[in-house]
Amino acid sequence: MSRERTEVAASAQAPAQRAQARLRVAVIDRDPGFMQVLANRLSALGCEHRALSTPATVETLVAMRLNALVLDLAVIGPESWDYLERVCGRLPGLAVIVCTGPSSVAQRVRGLRLGADAWMTKPCHPEELICVIEAAVRRHRRHELPQVDVASTIGEITVRPDLYQAYVGEQSLELTAREFEILQLLAQSDRVLRREEIYERVWGYAMAHGDRSVDVFVRKLRQKLRAMSPAWSYIHTHFGVGYRFAPELEVAQLESANGAADAAPELPPDLVQQLG
Template sequence: MNVLIIEDDSSIQMLLKLSLEVEGFQPTVAGTIAAGLEELAANPIDLILLDLMLPDQSGFELLKTLQQAYKEIPVIVLTAKNEMNDKILGFQLGADDYLTKPFETRELVMRIRAVMRRMKADSLQQTDILQVGVIEMDKNERTLKVAGKLIKTTSKEFDLLWLLSKNPKKVFTREHILDQVWGFEYYGQTRSVDMMVNRLREKMKPYDHVLATVHGTGYKLEV
């Protein structure tokens, strides 16, 4: 499996590269966002390890670019920034996991494998097109239409709505949504789910009412 490490600290680069090689991965190192984008354009990449504090640009900006051009590639953020707002923003911009430095390389390897298992399970889903009420979703194309109108979404917004649309009228707690959409047990605040639902509702107007709040519990798709 080809892993692209976008990290400017040479000692961390070497540690990650050697650790991943021992585990059977094929790591490539880039010290800047520009170099990382060159690698993405030239070589097949299965997963990205991304530092947020890079010399040429913020990793947050790269996450936005990846959502537009490489949204099929999962991203694990590696950073010294441990503020909750930074974590929430990273997930909202499409990160699949988040590790705060310093971390154990064994934990990183476990998280990489967990992310790839989820990606493989996703690819084996038999139902790739859903139509529920006014909502039509194509998982292969990652497109959403509401009453025939194409709506642009982030990767996580799409995944959240896909989860609810596959299970219409089923109530999901915020914790369950975090676990299913972000893919691991998330110990932070659940407000990121509320923020994402609010953004989806704004995009889906005048059909935003189908994303129903179940007070004191979570959300469901009402059709």
């Protein structure tokens, strides 16, 4: 697809694609008064929220696509510590706030060491709790994708944020919105990005343990880059960590290596005289 045809469709689609995801919060609690006050305040702030009177499985929490979980350990019962550890371990990008009754220093320390982002003691003011939720989500979310509308050329590709597309010459790479967001994020970073960070910043919520979505999209993105720009290598894998964007001219590297291998070794002077 040419740039001219893409511009027509992109003018209406790009703003919606760049829209930030709403904050999604789940609250596991059995205090109806507390839940109602908190729900009213979250709704007033435009947050999506779910009230749960029983603990949800990790799989259910993943399906809910949450940014934050507020948890009363008293609802869980004897398995509360195991549940907290399991949720924090399986959902490292989820902001977890324990909001429960009076506790000892040892209990609070244990909860935080198991992975909770914050510990609030009831009774607490809903406004304070919401501020704690927002702060925890900010730490996990880092920064949203930068809103850059200036075209940039990297290697052979031209990235057009205004069109949500990338090109080699006049030829579009035919990137999906998700593929473009990953390309833009990687291209604007000067470091290795963890898979979890890529997921949180592109998808907008926590990545479940074992989720391979980032790897799948990066593989498709690489295939499109390689098909349109075969002489260049753009995305590099750091095994066990994530990905780094660093355009490298593969042909030049190959020719340099071949040239060094094919260079004739210098002969000793006495052998040169004998051959002469």
